[in-house]
Amino acid sequence: MAAPPPPRALAAEPRRAPLGAVGVSLPRPRGRVRSAQPREEILRGYRQLISTNYNSRSLLCHPCSCAHTALADTRIAYEPEVDKHTGVLAYDLVQGSLVQWNSFTDKSIPDPPTAVLLHGILGSRKNWGSFAKRLAQEFPMWQFLLVDLRCHGDSASIKKRGPHTVASTARDVLKLIVQLRLNPRVLVGHSFGGKVALSMVEQAAKPLARPVRVWVLDATPGKVRAGGDGEDHxxxxxxxxxxxxxxxxxxxxxxxxxxxxxxxxxxxxxxxxxxxxxxxxxxxxxxxxxxxxxxxxxxxxxxxxEDTNLWGVVENVPRGVHINFLKAERSLHRWALEDMQRIHTAEELAADEGGGVEMHVLEDAGHWVHADNPDGLFRILSSTFRIETTIRGMQD
Structure with missing residues (x-):
């Protein structure tokens, strides 16, 4: 059975231009989807598109206190019900206000840049909800794919064959990307999700665009040193x-x-x-x-x-891949000195091979970085989306 197309805006209202932009509000283009199914049948296959409206406001970025103007009308597209019968993971697609669905309508319009956000063990895609909306407000040309990994959230009802590993979880996400016909430019994974992102790079060929930037949040590529000093294990x-x-x-x-x-x-x-x-x-x-x-x-x-070792990806970064590690200042995981030294050594090697490895530290944050210091995390991650947006503009 052919994979269903991704969800799309069925009857979107005219959109407001970004605050401060020159011009008037433009209606969102509405094209026809090429499909052998009757239009009514396609419409029944999708959940209603939910529009979440935000009041425009200024976001102060501590400590630099630079003002970020929030954009209005971030959209969330939910996964089709039919996907649950084809083994696809549950997901949300958070879209900036300037994103246009065009994969099946007008190939003259470039596909919107996509970032994939992956949660950790015992989490769900909802962990990234507020943060993704904030990113979509700041970068309205981007869309953000939030996934429930196997055995978690709404994906728990989708039976998956074992073994349940980092590698098999990464394959799930790669299959979802293929079915949605997306080419992610950015992968962001927290904890377990960070290793999943690295495993995606290790396994992927065509599903991942080049260049691709990977963010591994508070996780090392190898040995996991969780718990200690009275911390929860x-x-x-x-x-x-x-x-x-x-x-x-x-x-x-x-x-x-x-x-x-x-x-x-x-x-x-x-x-x-x-x-x-x-x-x-x-x-x-x-x-x-x-x-x-x-x-x-x-x-x-x-x-x-705990067992998966992905140092090979870090120490032999594929060309066009840039891997960023972010350590939380009060990390639940114990970052050994040898891990830090190994990552810094990989930085030098990657620079010589056309890839990239970087190390960052998020101050005033424990392991749950997107909850403990969302402003600091937003400030660090924003650099990636600004770089990718600039590159995209030069290519277009």
Whole structure:
């Protein structure tokens, strides 16, 4: 069965031009999709496009206090329901206000630049929601693909063959990219997602454009040194959750159990966000909550995260690939001196081979960098999108 086309705006309202831009508001082009299916059938295959409107406001970028003007009308396109029957991961596509769907309508218009954002273990695509919208406001020509990795979020209901590893997770994302006919310019992965991004580079040929910039947020390419000095250890957390009932009466019940089990309150509350309310059966039954992920599969994924070694990609960077590592100042992971030295050595080698490796440090942040210091992370990542936008403008 042929892969379905990506979601598109079915009846978008006229868009406002960016603040400060010269000219008037332009309606979004609406073309026809080439398909053998009747138009009504195509329309039924997609969820309604949701438009999220933001009040224009000035965002102050600490510590430089430079003003960023937020753009209005960021859009979120949701995945087609039919994808769930073809093994595609659940995803959201957050689009800047200047993005135009054109892959199936007008090939004279260049495809919009795309960034893929990948979450970590026990996370979901929602972890990146607010941050992606902020990026889309600042870079309105870009679109951002937010993915639920296998065994997580809405993708947990999509049965995947084992083994559940970093490599198999990377293949899932590559397959999704191919089916959506996207050519990502940027890959951003947090923790486990960082190793997935590196594995995508290791495995990919055509699905990834060149140049491609990879951001590995608070993860090393090799040995994982998680937990220590009283910090929560992910493997212990996963095993604790596996021993809990599949259904609980409330989120607070989970928080209390985790705190009693010596896990931090912040982690307990974060884990509880992965509970979904069940629909009551019958008039007298009470609703309860169940997990939105497959804990058995996630346990296997975390073991793979600890075992997977991707130093080969970093120390032999393919031409046209630029890998950025970001270490959180208060990282949950223990960055060994040997890791830092090895990355710095790789920087010198990559520069001689037409690739790139860089090391960054995010101050005032723990392991959950996009929650602990979103302004600092935004400031660091923004350089990538400005560079890529400039390159794109020169090519066009």
């Amino acid at each position: 992910p493997a212990e957390l996963i095993e604790f959750l596996r021993r809990m009932p599949a259904q609980v009466s409330s989120k607070q019940e989970v928080v209390d159990a985790l705190v009693k089990g010596q896990f931090s309150v912040d982690v307990a509350r974060w884990v509880a966000t992965n509970l979904r309310r069940n629909t009551p059966i019958g008039p007298r039954s009470s609703s309860n909550f169940s997990w939105t992920f497959d804990l058995n599969g996630i346990s296997e994924m975390y073991n793979s995260y």
